[in-house]
Amino acid sequence: MMRWRDRRCWSWMLLALALAGCDRPGEKAEAGRIPAAEQRPGDPVRGRDALLNRAVVTCGPPHAAYAARAGAGGAPALNPAGRTGRNAELPYMLTAHVDPAGVELVTSNCLGCHAAPLEGELVIGLGNEFLDLTADPLVAIEALGAGLAPGPERAAWRRWADRIGRIADYMMTDTIGVNSANNLTLALMAHRDPQTLAWSDTPLIAPPPTRPLPVSVPPWWHLAKKHAVFYNGEGRGDHVRYMILASTTCTDSVAEARAIDAWFVDVRAYLATLRPPPYPYPIDAELARVGERVFADRCASCHGTQGADGRYPNKLVALGKVGTDPALARAAFAESDRFLDWFHDSFYGELGRSRPGLGYVAPPLDGIWATAPYLHNGAVPTLADLLESGARPAFWRHQRSGQALPEYDTERLGWRYRRLAAGKSAAMSWAERKHIYDTSLHGYGNQGHDFGDRLAPAARRALLEYLKTL
């Protein structure tokens, strides 16, 4: 029989172990519902203007160098209404900014990833699934500065160029269309003091891998429903500071971060007003009604329902249940403690908790027709493939000519693609390799979410028709 002193000893040891296991109290999440958190109020009208015209990234090449390279091109294509001043002359993914030395800069903005053309119009909030992050940016960056004489413009270029030089490897992907912004964010954290946000050319904590895990950019119009910003349930509490964290290339002080945060609450308020574009092709209404019943029976418990009385459960589904590629969730859960610590020690963590989970959030399905390819990593090219796991291609590439978008496939719901017999290793050139989505690569798997396999073909067909209406 255990003596009292032994029992007391064991109790202390258990408590000590429990505490040791809780050195980051509340920072990691279990599967299940994600609680709501109040968001700071903002003005959506001011927010739209700020999104289109204010610089969240505060460094870039001098406008003179940019213009010399880009040439005078008149009004750029797809520029949304509301771009004012110099911004009206720049492509929508660039924003003019004047730095403290008075140098006019051209900076990147949120729309490079979070806006995309659809049916000839730019849709703000639609993730750009054709963004090419495979190119090495360094030569173009050096070329932009090559003609700049010493002075404020060269100093401004150099600041930007040096930053990009430090983080380029964390941004570069090996497949067109997948996004690396989450990996970039971790790299930016690694180079900053969490307390002061001062930049360090050498990483202060171990940086993330230089092979980013692929991520499909989720649509902004889901933000109004979501309680957590990211796929793995991470990003709870105040959303604004998570949003600006990926754009901190040159935000080198708490004062600068606070200034951006102050107007970005308006941007978040604007994003919360976004709605998906309606499906532009014919819909078989009767078949869609059949599909709605299938949806209510098989999908709604995780993905929620639509309409005035619609509800969205904000459910983090465990990896074991959803079965989709686990790499992204596992990396954030098990290999990122240093970044969780950084976040919570910083200005950005003052109002939120990260709380990554070992699973993925079942997203709202508003506008799902427009958001191909599917799953968190963009591994499944169409909704038809998503609903029939055996039909999913292991190797595929979009069927497009040059920079033109592929045609939309109204049967399978997604961009037309070509099924390939082999993956990247069989490609004869880099130019060919970067177009191939290879599900055999780490993080690129297309497995899981096989719930559609249990549906009869007719039910699956009806469900697809209903999904057009969302």
Place this chain on the structure above:
Amino acid sequence: MCGRRAERRYLSRIRLPVLALVGLLGGCEAPPPPVEQDAALLAGVAALLAPGAVPGPLDLPADHGTHPSQGLELWRLQARVEETDGRAHLLTLGVVRLTLATPPDPPLSAWRGDRLLWGWSQRLGPVGVAFEQRRARAVLGLAGTRPDPPRVWVRDWTLALGPGRPPWRLRFEDAAGRRLVLAGGAPALGLARLAATLGAEATTAGPQGYLLPGLSVSGQLLVDGRPRAVEGRAWFEHLWAGGGEGAGVGLRLTRLTLQLDEARTLACVELRRAEAGGRPIPGCVLVTDDGQVRAFRRRELRLEAQERGTHPARWRLEIPALALAVALAPWEDAPGPIAPGVAVRVAGSVEGRVIDGWGWVESGGPGQRIRGEGE
């Protein structure tokens, strides 16, 4: 002599960069003075890969011919040859054509032309360095180019380029009895392909050119004034540019062309900021004699200079996908960068096999100088 007084009068009216090049060419007997690199030869060599003016697509066989509309054009062979007794020599032999100002029409004299041709050769052998040059304006048949069949000559030096498709066959000869025949069947490596390893997109407006790797070379050289039969391996380059591109201000470019063994040629470039800071951007292309071409980008290789200076000759190169790790060191008795570049020995291993190769390293950028013989 070379009509230098008339030449000086003519040159006084043309722009400074051209003056610099002519300064390099000046004097048949005297060692040429130093010149600003970005204004001279490297404007037609290193700058051919400068960003903003990246090489355009290659159009063979037409591009194997001459490009008289371009301001700069260069033909060059580099070889390692052995005499029958095994004595080895490294040879560079090139001709550059530079278009100056358009002369008045009609010209004031038959000596007045708008094109200069300069040929040079450098041989590193067991008994030191031999350097020769020829220069002339393209007037009165003293020098010139012919498109079909392509041919370049400057005084007694003649380079016949042969057909513009494999199998390649090129021939050099001079009045002193040197003659070399180069032949091979490997594909031409366009400079656009090399620039693409840096992430640069080819443009039609940029400078262009190509490398013919893996050539066999045989013929006769003069060693200590006596003819010697030689044979070995070589590559040949043909580059052309408008002349206005110039290396980007503030950028340095290094080219490394390496013969790893009998069958493999590795061409690499490294672009870096001339001032401190920034990240070097390297890229390599491997060409094998059986026609395979394989490119490696910055993130697929590691290239590091092992010494400081404007013309580093000591480098380390690793390409994990090839299991390649080699070190570059100056060729024995190499006198330093002459006309331009430095010869190197390549030692290391590829896929477990020992490498004992050779090559050239050329570096260019603002404010640097090419040094001529005797400096």
